[in-house]
Amino acid sequence: MQLSRYSAPEFDPYGDDRPVETDEGWRAPTASQPIATTLSIPGSKSLTNRELVLAALADGPSTLRAPLWSRDSELMVEGLRALGVRFERMPGAGGFGDDLRVTPADELLGSTTIDCGLAGTVMRFLPPVAALALGPTTFDGDEYARKRPMSGVIDGLHGLGVDLDDDGRGALPFTVHGTGRVAGGALEIDASASSQFVSALLLSAARFEQGVDLRHTGERLPSLPHIEMTVAALAARGVEVGAPELGRWTVAPGPIAAIDVDIEPDLSNAAPFLVAALVTGGSVTITGWPRSTTQVGAQLATILPRFGAIVEHGDDRLTVHAPAASPDGGRGIRGADLDLSEAGELVPNLVALAAFADGPSTFTGIGHIRHHETDRLAALASELNGLGGRVSELDDGLRIEPAPLHGGDWRAYADHRMATTGAIVGLAVAGVVVDDIACTSKTLPQFTELWERMLG
Incomplete structure (x- = not known):
C-alpha cells in the first residue's frame, strides 16, 4: 500500500479535501508578504x-x-x-x-x-x-x-x-x-x-x-x-x-x-504553521491551545523563542510573532543549540526554520529519529543540501549553517513531517516541488487546505 493511495469506504477523513498533485509533484506556494492568520488544527x-x-x-x-x-x-x-x-x-x-x-x-x-x-x-x-x-x-x-x-x-x-x-x-x-x-x-x-x-x-x-x-x-x-x-x-x-x-x-x-x-488539537501538527510565522516575518494564532497538556508540541511555546519568536499564550490560543528583521536585512531569526531528545517529532520543521536563521544551529539528542518514518537525519541533510544548504549529520543530531537556497525537487520519503518541511522551505524559496504532499494524510489530511488558507 502506498501512503498517498488511501481509501476507506466507511471511514473517510478527507471528504472533498484530498491534496491534489501533478505528475511532477506539489509546487510549494511562496509567501509574497508576511502572513497573519488564525487557524484551528485537527485532533492529536x-x-x-x-x-x-x-x-x-x-x-x-x-x-x-x-x-x-x-x-x-x-x-x-x-x-x-x-x-x-x-x-x-x-x-x-x-x-x-x-x-x-x-x-x-x-x-x-x-x-x-x-x-x-x-x-x-x-x-x-x-x-x-x-x-x-x-x-x-x-x-x-x-x-x-x-x-x-x-x-x-x-x-x-x-x-x-x-x-x-x-x-x-x-x-x-x-x-x-x-x-x-x-x-x-x-x-x-x-x-x-x-x-x-x-x-x-x-x-x-x-x-x-x-x-x-x-x-x-x-x-x-x-x-x-x-x-x-x-x-x-x-x-x-x-x-x-x-x-x-x-x-x-x-x-x-x-x-x-x-x-x-x-481530543486536544495536535500541537505537533501546528509546528509548520507556527514556524511559517517566523519564516515569513508575520504571525500565526492556533486556537484551542490547551493551558496544560502532555503533548510534546506544547514545547513549541518555549522552543520558538530560542529562535527569536515572541509568543503570547491566551486562554484558548497560542500566537507566535516573528522577530524584528535584523539590520542587515535578515529575518532576525537566531540560530539555536538545542537538545531535542524529548521533542524528536518537531525536528524536521525546526531544521527548516534553522535554515533561515542569521547564524548556525545544532540539534542534538535525536539519533532515534533515524528510525522514524524514514531516516530523518539523513533525509533532512540530503534535501536541504540539494537546494544549496549546509547541513551536517552528527552521531545524534544535525548542524545547520544557513546558506542561500534555490528551488528544486524535495523528496518526502513518504514521511508527513518531511513533506511539511518542504512546504516551509517553499515559503521563502521559489520553485520547491514536494514529490508526495499527499503523505501528510498520515496525520493531517487537511494540510494543503490549511496551508493555502494561511497564505490567504
Whole structure:
C-alpha cells in the first residue's frame, strides 16, 4: 500500500479535501508578504490512537470527541475492528469531522491480519492487544515499516510468555498467537529506539492477570513526554498506574473505565504553521491551545523563542510573532543549540526554520529519529543540501549553517513531517516541488487546505 493511495469506504477523513498533485509533484506556494492568520488544527494523533486502544479494552462504550481522522487513526480503527471492536461515527460539534463511539468486543478474536501502514502506534500498540485475543493475528505494513524497530515490543511480549513468531527478524511481519490471556508481571526491555515500546505494553497491562512492572534497561530513553501521556491517559480511566523511579512503570490489574474523552488539537501538527510565522516575518494564532497538556508540541511555546519568536499564550490560543528583521536585512531569526531528545517529532520543521536563521544551529539528542518514518537525519541533510544548504549529520543530531537556497525537487520519503518541511522551505524559496504532499494524510489530511488558507 502506498501512503498517498488511501481509501476507506466507511471511514473517510478527507471528504472533498484530498491534496491534489501533478505528475511532477506539489509546487510549494511562496509567501509574497508576511502572513497573519488564525487557524484551528485537527485532533492529536498521539492522543487519538492511545484513546482508541484504551476504549477498545474498557469495561463499556466510550466516545471520542473530535478525534483525528487520518490514515494513522483509520489504520488503528481497522486493526481494532479486525479484533472485534465496534465503531460508530456520530455527528460532532467541531469542524474536522465526526465523533466516534467505541464499543469493546465481548471477546477479542484473532485469526486475522492487521495492516499497520507506516504507523508506529499501530505496529507497536496493537500486538499486546492481539495477545489478549483468541487466535493468531498477523501484522505487516508498508515496505519501510519492515525497517522500523520493533524489538522492544517483541522482546516484551516474549518476556510475558506470549507466543510471537517473527522468524528472528525483530521486525514486521510477525504473528501473535493470542490465547485470550496474558500473565503479566515483572519485565525488562530496552526502549532506547522508541518510547512507544513502553507505551505499547502499558496501554494493555491492566488487562494482564498480574498487570506489569516494567523497567527500561537502555542507556537513554527518548520522547519521555509520550510515555507521560500514556500514564495520564491510563490514570484518567481509573487505572492504577505509577512511575516509582526513572525508567520504571507499574500498572495494576483491573478494569479500564469507559469514559467520554475530548481530543486536544495536535500541537505537533501546528509546528509548520507556527514556524511559517517566523519564516515569513508575520504571525500565526492556533486556537484551542490547551493551558496544560502532555503533548510534546506544547514545547513549541518555549522552543520558538530560542529562535527569536515572541509568543503570547491566551486562554484558548497560542500566537507566535516573528522577530524584528535584523539590520542587515535578515529575518532576525537566531540560530539555536538545542537538545531535542524529548521533542524528536518537531525536528524536521525546526531544521527548516534553522535554515533561515542569521547564524548556525545544532540539534542534538535525536539519533532515534533515524528510525522514524524514514531516516530523518539523513533525509533532512540530503534535501536541504540539494537546494544549496549546509547541513551536517552528527552521531545524534544535525548542524545547520544557513546558506542561500534555490528551488528544486524535495523528496518526502513518504514521511508527513518531511513533506511539511518542504512546504516551509517553499515559503521563502521559489520553485520547491514536494514529490508526495499527499503523505501528510498520515496525520493531517487537511494540510494543503490549511496551508493555502494561511497564505490567504
